[in-house]
Amino acid sequence: MKYHLARGEEQLGTFNDLDVSAGLRAGRFKPTDLCWTEGMADWKPLGDHLQELNPEASPPVLEPSAISALRAEVRMDRVIRLELASRGQRLAAKLIDSVLLLAPLWIILTMFFNPAFIEEYRKLEDNPTELMNSIQRRSEEVRTSGNVVLPVASLVFDTAVITNLVLLSLRGQTIGKLILGIQVVRFPEGFPAGFVKAVLLRSLVFGILIFAGIVSFGGLGLPLLLADALMIFRQDRRCLHDLIADTLVTKRNR
Template sequence: MFTILGADGKEYGPVTATKIAEWIAGGRANLQTQARRAGETDWKTLGDYIEFNPAATPPPLPMGSSDPAAPVVPAPVAAGSDEPELAERGTRLGAFLIDYLLSVLVTVPGFLILGPAFFSVFLSAMRGQEPDFSVLQAGTLLTGFAVLALGGLTLLIVQIVMLSTRGQTIGKRMLGIRVVRYPEGSPAGFVHGWLLRNLVPGIIQMVPWIGFAFYITDACFIFSQERRCLHDLIAGTKVVKA
């Protein structure tokens, strides 16, 4: 396992030699990139490691080796990729729509209990007219709002648990995609998978004017090369095929 030092000064890793070989092939790293193997403390360049540069001097054999003239040299790692593919933009949109539809469906029982009388009062208030509250019954209101709250809270808990443990909402699971950490692809967990990726952007979107601009900008970022929306950048995540 290796850790590299990016051009932005941040450490990336630990990741496998195969992953770094892929980065080299893709131009994200080169033989001059600073790196160190797991267990080492000093930074070297990738070119100093024989895994990435066959011309590099192999490390000396341990003392007492029976055949110092024939050191065992590991073969260079091919630039293959065992990293999951990025999720398609259309698939991500489909997962979002499924989750949105579910959030609407869980409100249906509560609104059915509230009935037409509630909507009549609500529409009158919206039009600036004097609502007729006499048509409302306290028991019906309490039951309706309780069912609304229960449905919404149940769905929220299910989505949070699934994101924290699987990196998936119900919609993402149905369409075979998941949220992982960027760039290494490790599980996102509660903090990155929901708190930073969903709650923080949701709070920003509630700010007048700024929220709408954030929402539009967030959606436009899906067309970047890495398909990472603004909320992915905030949370340090990406969405891949499961």
């Protein structure tokens, strides 16, 4: 039986009865979440519907707990041991994404910060007003130079960023992960990670931690990056950013 679940105005997705039962025990679903399945006249709280199916059960379950625990263990084993993305795949995907983002960014910065502007920048470091005026003049010079390299590099960078954001939100993939056939999923269920986990927690929050470590804590960000990279050798291959977002990188079924 397939259930459509919602929490307030947020659609949680469509799940079978086994997933609903396991989700209730794990706390991922709540008895107050709304549910609808074929044959129901209207949406109603999940706990009320399950109580109607099994009036003697408290809390409501759809199968004996021992069987549910076994199914959850099998699901965990399948996600961790059989569908895990290889270290080589993750490294190759990271290299692809880095080239697509860092190469155009390097071109943009190199063209903007030429030797003459760098010298002027150093002279005006203590004069914020003149420095801003200098940056504006340099921006206008670059814009009117007629050189197509800079706009092309900017277009490549912007396209890569937007494409990665969309892919991560919808499929749990960056461009590199898409090419390598791997994806970011929720741990341990293997469900789609979504925007919050794949983008905000896994990428943005971890990036802020690294930046803050470099700027504010005497270079702590670099050891943090190294620790994150070395955690790929864990059995489940979950790096620090995976632990922060509670995610896992698996192979994607084609």
